[in-house]
Amino acid sequence: MTQHMTPLVLAGQPPFAQGGHRLCFVDPRDSNRCIKVRRPDYPLSALRRDKGFPKNLRPLSSFDDNAEEFRVLQQFQRRLGDSVFQHVSRCHGFVDTDLGPGLMSELIRNPDGLIAPSLKLRLWHSGLTPDLEVAINALSHCWRELLVPSRELLLHNIVVQTDPQDQVVRLVVVDGLGSPLALPFHWLPRPRRVARIERLLHRFRQRLQQLDALRTAGGDFPGLRGHLLHYGQEPQP
Ligand SMILES: Nc1ncnc2c1ncn2[C@@H]1O[C@H](COP(=O)(O)OP(=O)(O)OP(=O)(O)O)[C@@H](O)[C@H]1O
Ligand SMILES: [Mg+2]
Known part of the structure; x- marks a missing residue:
């Protein structure tokens, strides 16, 4: 964290x-980096309360997604x-911002300059196309x-990077990394890790x-998550 400096204004x-x-x-x-801060309307104390027993016994810091x-x-x-960073966004450490500590990471963009859409949105728009299947297999591999x-x-x-012909070239996981288990994942015997994966x-x-079946059946896009806010769709200068 950069200290003794005025915080970056977001x-x-x-x-x-x-x-x-x-x-x-x-x-x-830097338009190729993103900065993530905790939502000011959802403080860590509220998050811990909402988790309920026994998770709410854990220290506040353990609820901080950025940390x-x-x-x-x-x-x-x-x-x-x-x-691994072929399929995981790179992390560039913390910067002090006026909205609290900001975690900097690689912002995934497409050749048109737009921020890469989520896999949820891409699949909804284009379906399970062969190029997407190849990219899904590469991530799984x-x-x-x-x-x-x-x-x-x-x-x-997960966000979807495409080439200038709008073919999917890379899937990048931007959230939900790390083991959900209490003990470090690499402590598990290899066969257990393989089975979990x-x-x-x-x-x-x-x-x-x-999701593909829902799309084919003409259903509604499920939930709000996965949408970029409209200004994310504007090309960068
Ligand atoms: N590095 C990135 N490049 C492109 N888009 C990104 C990046 N990081 C996040 N996004 C977009 O922003 C959305 C929200 O980001 P993120 O998942 O990190 O927030 P969160 O609050 O931790 O999410 P959750 O609701 O899953 O806890 C993602 O669904 C994705 O569409
Ligand atoms: Mg998320």
Whole structure:
């Protein structure tokens, strides 16, 4: 964290996205980076209260997604090596902002300059096209090869990078990294890790098929998550 300096001002500019816990801004100093801050309307104390017993016994710091993500991504670099960042957004540490500590990371953009849409949105618009299938398999392969510790692979926590012909080239997981278990994932015997990853990938596949089926049936886009706020769609200068 940069200290003894005036905090970076974010409050004036609109976030390009918001999740359940964080607001995502384009870094005003670098349009290829994003800065995530905790949502000011959802303080850690409220989050802990909402978790209920027994999770609410844990210290407040353990509910901070930014702190946890920073720790996890440093560990990824050390334990899994650089190749994991083909499918995970790179983390660039913290910056002090007027909205609290901001975690800086690689902002995934497409050749047209737009911020990459979530997998949920892309699938909804284009379906399970062959290029998307290839990219899904590449992500799954990476999870299997490196035994990447992650929470559920949710379709709004993955973004889709495309080439100038709008073919999918890369899926990038931007949230939900690290093991949900109390003990470090690499402490589990390898066969247990392999089995967990297989189950996780199976559920990922089911989620994709469910959304595709809903789309084919002409249903409504489920929930608000996965949408970028409209100003995220504007090309950058
Ligand atoms: N590095 C990135 N590049 C492009 N888009 C991103 C990036 N990080 C986040 N997004 C977009 O912003 C949305 C919200 O970000 P994120 O998932 O980190 O917030 P959150 O509050 O932690 O989410 P949750 O509701 O899952 O807890 C994502 O669904 C994604 O569409
Ligand atoms: Mg999220």
